[in-house]
Amino acid sequence: MKHTFTQDLGISKRLLGFVAVATAATAAVAVLGILLGMFGQFLAEGGPSITWDFITDFPRNSNTEGGIFPALAGTTFLVLLMTLMGVPVGTATAIYLTEFARQDSRFARSVRFAVNTLAGVPSIVFGLFGVGFFVQFVGVGIDAATGSVAFGDGSLLWSSATLAVLTLPVVIVSVEEALRAVPRELREASLALGATRWQTITKVVVPNATSGILTGSILAVGRGAGEVAAILFVGVTYSSEVLPSAVTDKFMHLGYHLYVLATQSPDVEATMPLQYATTIVLLALTFLLNFTAIFVRSRLSTR
């Protein structure tokens, strides 16, 4: 039988091929469509409500009017504190995994397994952990030891700590990637010149991976800024007249604010424009962070 490469496909097979490709294409385009639909709706419904006052005002009239300033500020404080706690730990873990650990060592494998597991733990479980460990155990413990009353309740501090734990895998994976991208020759050159391993790490490897550490931090912040379930019982509050002035204060949060407006408000319909506008601000914040991370990372890879 004479053979050319494609003509032996009968009409039914070609139809099958078309269906196969079309199905895959439909799936991909459908996901894209949902995404665009979401953006379109948010912008159309909430866009007009985004004003300078909305960003800089306190909510009024039990959250039915006014702005979201304290929620924006609370979210910012939260992620800053979270970064301060989480990024050093994540970076050190990544340094251990790339620079110290032998890949087959039991400890290194356990760390890796723990990091992967941590990434898969539902965020609500982190919330329970935040209450059970940070607030009820550490916080109440500090209060009992020092006689204060500030730590044994949900607060900015414990929420940040909870989120620091939750975003730890994000930091570790990202920093590890950056450290692995540092060429082996650099390490060898440094060691060959007589530098110790510690000097090599602090003076050669880590400076070359700074943008990776930055990327990891930004991605973690992006994740933390949108996380609501984990902080539900660890210090977030639905309304506040003032900004938090200490780490032991309660705080407002953009995502939680949206949740409260959308489900717990006495008149959900009336605040609809505010809900959409809050959504836009929250999305803009997370995407700004994600895009910055992508930008920093692409600069890293071109170098």
Place this chain on the structure above:
Amino acid sequence: MLHPFQQPQRRPLETLAEWSIRAVASVSIVVIFLIFLFVFRETLSLFVSTDHGQPVADDVTGQMDDGPEVYNPPQLEDLDVPEVYNPETGGLPETSSTGQQQEQPDERTVWEKLFHDVWQPVGEQPKFGLLPLIIGTAKTTFIAILIGAPLGILAALYTAFFAPRRLRNVIKPAIELLAGFPSVVIGFFCLVTVATFVQETLGVEFRLNALVGGIGLSLAVIPIVYAITEDALSAVPKSLRAASLALGSSEWQTAYRVMLPAAAPGVIAAVILGVGRAFGETMIAIMATGNAPMVSWAAATPARTFAATIGSEMGEVVWGSEHYGVLFLLGTLLFVVSFSLNALTELYVKKRLIKRFQGK
């Protein structure tokens, strides 16, 4: 490993620094351990304490009262009447627990309360029947995977093999963007848009139901399934594809019959992790499922998941009470299941993937 050249230069301070790095690296392990310990500890109070209804001793600091005012529907006197569900109150916790204590001693054991088909955690005779929650979790997770897994896998196939470069450069970052969506935003979108759409298209009785929740959860599942499937597809050796094409099979035959089966362990891992994500997701489940504990397998009835139950009731619970213990029990179940799913993919699936491509 010690490098022979650096030995003469080792300094005690550096050794100390290196060991502290090692110590910090163990934080992840310690945290996993602590999560289990502390979530499980509170659960345990449920089974060892005999004094239910009263807050359990040591670490009780009173009720956490910062939650929003909760809508408080009239409690039904006869507890065996099925719950009346009001679609308008959708995401609200339907019970209030402001300091209600049991008047009469309750003779039932914890197990009798758990193996029950009514979830009514507040009242004179609280009922912690897990059945409606199990059904609610199972059906929303199932719907989410039914929608999310095929979409994620097919989208990955499309961008890996069929898509024109330009379209690929749009779709790939778009799905990665979707991964960055805060779940509360997806929940909000389902609450206001998907719910209306589903109701208008299908004419269902309840505006918020398991189907709407499942669709919402699938939006959280898709990016995970997509990313891991894509990884798995790109890990398949190029030679397989080249060989298949060289033998005269077309692009789609290669994609569906060579590449996809070769990446199967990775795809299975993707689906398993997707299940884990849908199972543990809280905000979407609270906002979009209707959040009513019902014993019904129908897709168009409201559902309540484990995670949503914790999320909506933990803020109002009496600390140290039996209800509190049951919520931590749900947390323990969530942790154990997600841990097992993860361990399954880590230990089993990845090993198979490696075996397959190293030809052992």
